[in-house]
Amino acid sequence: MDLLSDEMLVDTYYAAIQFELEAEFIRMLAIEMKRRSVNPEAHKITA
Numbered sequence: 059m060d061l062l063s064d065e066m067l068v069d070t071y072y073a074a075i076q077f078e079l080e081a082e083f084i085r086m087l088a089i090e091m092k093r094r095s096v097n098p099e100a101h102k103i104t105a
Contacts, residue, residue, distance in 0.1 A: 059086075059090045064094060064096045064101065065101055067087065067090060067091060067094070067096060068091065068096060068098045068101040069101075070087060071084065071087040071088065071091065071098055072098070074087060
C-alpha cells in the first residue's frame with residue numbers, strides 16, 4: 059500500500075465503496091488511511 063499516494067488511496071477507498079467491493083478490502087484501505095493519518099473528507103472531490 060505504500061506505493062499509493064494519499065490521494066490515490068482515498069480515491070480507491072471511495073471507488074471501492076461506490077462499486078460495493080469486498081468489505082475486507084474497504085476495511086484494509088480504511089486501516090491504511092488511519093495509519094497514515096489521512097482524512098478522507100479532506101481529499102474528497104465534489105463534482
